Amino acid sequence: xxxxxxxxxxxxxxxxxxxxxxxxxxxxxxxxxxxxxxxxxxxxxxxxxxxxxxxxxxxxxxxxxxxxxxxxxxxxxxxxxxxxxxxxxxxxxxxxxxxxxxxxxxxxxxxxxxxxxxxxxxxxxxxxxxxxxxxxxxxxxxxxxxxxxxxxxxxxxxxxxxxxxxxxxxxxxxxxxxxxxxxxxxxxxxxxxxxxxxxxxxxxxxxxxxxxxxxxxxxxxxxxxxxxxxxxxxxxxxxxxxxxxxxxxxxxxxxxxxxxxxxxxxxxxxxxxxxxxxxxxxxxxxxxxxxxxxxxxxxxxxxxxxxxxxxxxxxxxxxxxxxxxxxxxxxxxxxxxxxxxxxxxxxxxxxxxxxxxxxxxxxxxxxxxxxxxxxxxxxxxxxx
Amino acid sequence: xxxxxxxxxxxxxxxxxxxxxxxxxxxxxxxxxxxxxxxxxxxxxxxxxxxxxxxxxxxxxxxxxxxxxxxxxxxxxxxxxxxxxxxxxxxxxxxxxxxxxxxxxxxxxxxxxxxxxxxxxxxxxxxxxxxxxxxxxxxxxxxxxxxxxxxxxxxxxxxxxxxxxxxxxxxxxxxxxxxxxxxxxxxxxxxxxxxxxxxxxxxxxxxxxxxxxxxxxxxxxxxxxxxx
Numbered sequence: 001x002x003x004x005x006x007x008x009x010x011x012x013x014x015x016x017x018x019x020x021x022x023x024x025x026x027x028x029x030x031x032x033x034x035x036x037x038x039x040x041x042x043x044x045x046x047x048x049x050x051x052x053x054x055x056x057x058x059x060x061x062x063x064x065x066x067x068x069x070x071x072x073x074x075x076x077x078x079x080x081x082x083x084x085x086x087x088x089x090x091x092x093x094x095x096x097x098x099x100x101x102x103x104x105x106x107x108x109x110x111x112x113x114x115x116x117x118x119x120x121x122x123x124x125x126x127x128x129x130x131x132x133x134x135x136x137x138x139x140x141x142x143x144x145x146x147x148x149x150x151x152x153x154x155x156x157x158x159x160x161x162x163x164x165x166x167x168x169x170x171x172x173x174x175x176x177x178x179x180x181x182x183x184x185x186x187x188x189x190x191x192x193x194x195x196x197x198x199x200x201x202x203x204x205x206x207x208x209x210x211x212x213x214x215x216x217x218x219x220x221x222x223x224x225x226x227x228x229x230x231x232x233x234x235x236x237x238x239x240x241x242x243x244x245x246x247x248x249x250x251x252x253x254x255x256x257x258x259x260x261x262x263x264x265x266x267x268x269x270x271x272x273x274x275x276x277x278x279x280x281x282x283x284x285x286x287x288x289x290x291x292x293x294x295x296x297x298x299x300x301x302x303x304x305x306x307x308x309x310x311x312x313x314x315x316x317x318x319x320x321x322x323x324x325x326x327x328x329x330x331x332x333x334x335x336x337x338x339x340x341x342x343x344x345x346x347x348x349x350x351x352x353x354x355x356x357x358x359x360x361x362x363x364x365x366x367x368x369x370x371x372x373x374x375x376x377x378x379x380x381x382x383x384x
Numbered sequence: 385x386x387x388x389x390x391x392x393x394x395x396x397x398x399x400x401x402x403x404x405x406x407x408x409x410x411x412x413x414x415x416x417x418x419x420x421x422x423x424x425x426x427x428x429x430x431x432x433x434x435x436x437x438x439x440x441x442x443x444x445x446x447x448x449x450x451x452x453x454x455x456x457x458x459x460x461x462x463x464x465x466x467x468x469x470x471x472x473x474x475x476x477x478x479x480x481x482x483x484x485x486x487x488x489x490x491x492x493x494x495x496x497x498x499x500x501x502x503x504x505x506x507x508x509x510x511x512x513x514x515x516x517x518x519x520x521x522x523x524x525x526x527x528x529x530x531x532x533x534x535x536x537x538x539x540x541x542x543x544x545x546x547x548x549x550x551x552x553x554x555x556x557x558x559x560x561x562x563x564x565x566x567x568x569x570x571x572x573x574x575x576x577x578x579x580x581x582x583x584x585x586x587x588x589x590x591x592x593x594x595x596x597x598x599x600x601x602x603x604x605x606x607x608x609x610x611x612x
Binding site: 002003006007010011013014284285287288289290291292293294295296297298377378381382 | 431435438440441460461464465466467468469473475479481482483484492493495496497500541553
């Protein structure tokens with residue numbers, strides 16, 4: 001290995017300009033592969049986070065309408081014990097009307113436990129004015145609803161339920177989740193407040209679960225369903241309810257994979273053809289090395305190693321370039337002052353790209369290597 | 385005395401339309417430590433004979449025996465190993481690797497056979513560089529040397545593995561008369577000092593006359609075989 005590597009390096013260094021050109025060309029192709037791949041992954045991640053990030057990916061409700069869930073503490077304990085579940089929150093929710101001054105609008109009162117408020121729905125971190133709920137009788141409302149009713153923190157609002165209950169609450173914070181339907185209609189309070197407003201006692205209306213891998217939500221839902229009495233309880237997951245989005249994501253992933261594959265194949269073809277030219281250029285040297293006793297395998301290894309070296313250099317340069325492109329994209333491609341995507345270096349993706357392009361380069365080196373196998377020293381010596 | 389290389393009833397036919405036979409029933413043997421030349425006109429078949437002696441080409445019929453062993457059953461790898469260990473080549477066009485320095489070129493056959501150059505090989509290379517008078521260009525690239533210097537480096541390279549036999553094909557073909565004379569003096573010196581067998585192919589009779597044995601080949605057949 002040592003001698004073929006030394007010869008491979010020397011061959012590459014002897015034609016520095018040619019080597020730089022080859023590495024540059026291949027690096028550009030790899031940079032496009034990395035840029036497009038990371039861009040699409042980030043866009044998908046952003047879309048998924050927006051769609052299902054601030055909401056439960058698995059929800060358990062009563063199988064019958066308007067029936068609440070009792071004995072939920074045991075259910076939550078059982079679900080929390082599953083390895084794929086991330087957070088489990090509970091909600092006591094129902095429709096009501098909120099009134100401020102002379103204005104009355106319908107709202108969805110969501111009585112959430114602390115896990116649901118801060119983790120499952122991420123409301124705590126979306127508060128842009130005021131503070132989180134500290135005690136019963138306090139509520140949070142979304143930006144759109146506060147605009148509609150001109151509510152600000154510290155105001156009191158009157159909530160009336162279809163059952164006839166009328167209660168005054170104090171608005172302690174305003175949140176903005178970036179989802180108009182939620183920001184315009186949710187009135188968030190703690191679990192106990194929700195339960196007492198609607199007279200649910202200790203019962204809840206739903207158990208809201210987030211999972212580590214959102215794409216496994218259906219499998220997790222099936223696991224949860226096994227633990228429950230499915231005659232009484234219904235388990236739903238975001239994948240079943242967002243078929244169109246899923247199909248869009250899948251076709252985006254497919255097109256991404258096709259782009260990646262085409263680039264890798266073109267990189268391999270480029271390396272193979274360029275190295276084949278090198279075999280021709282180094283024909284005389286190969287002939288003399290073989291006459292001096294270098295074995296066929298060692299001679300062909302020179303070209304596989306050249307492929308590997310070119311691939312490794314081009315991958316490092318290409319990946320750096322690709323990351324640079326992505327960074328520029330996050331800086332310059334903005335909507336309303338905010339970046340379209342977040343700049344995130346995904347080590348798994350980078351390592352995969354690195355491994356695939358180096359492997360493709362080594363495979364590409366096999367073609368010139370087999371050409372070198374066929375070279376007979378006598379042909380070179382006869383040519384003079 | 386033992387033979388280093390023997391050719392027994394060797395024919396060589398190049399396939400084509402029509403087939404061309406360039407060697408006819410050649411029987412030839414070279415003793416260890418001898419200093420020989422093969423002469424002949426262009427196209428007489430002497431280079432083909434040389435390539436067969438060096439195992440670079442294979443005969444169409446007959447047998448090549450090197451150090452008492454027939455090469456017929458040997459595969460490409462075994463032949464490569466045999467060439468590396470036993471035979472040193474000096475080609476007409478030098479054939480140094482332009483990507484490497486003179487010293488690296490010289491050590492190449494050693495590296496091919498044993499991977500890492502050891503102290504003994506380095507000392508032997510130094511001795512040969514001094515002996516051939518090219519020590520000062522040791523670290524020059526092949527392209528940064530004169531034709532005469534390249535030729536001498538190629539000769540050093542042929543000797544680095546202390547081969548039993550050096551096969552030199554028109555080694556001074558493109559050198560001036562002064563460099564030609566120096567090269568032959570060196571061949572003779574090495575032959576006498578180290579007992580290396582030399583087989584030199586040339587079309588120049590004056591050069592051949594300086595060797596101990598002249599084998600003349602004409603139209604693929606042995607015409608003369610004269611020893612001093």
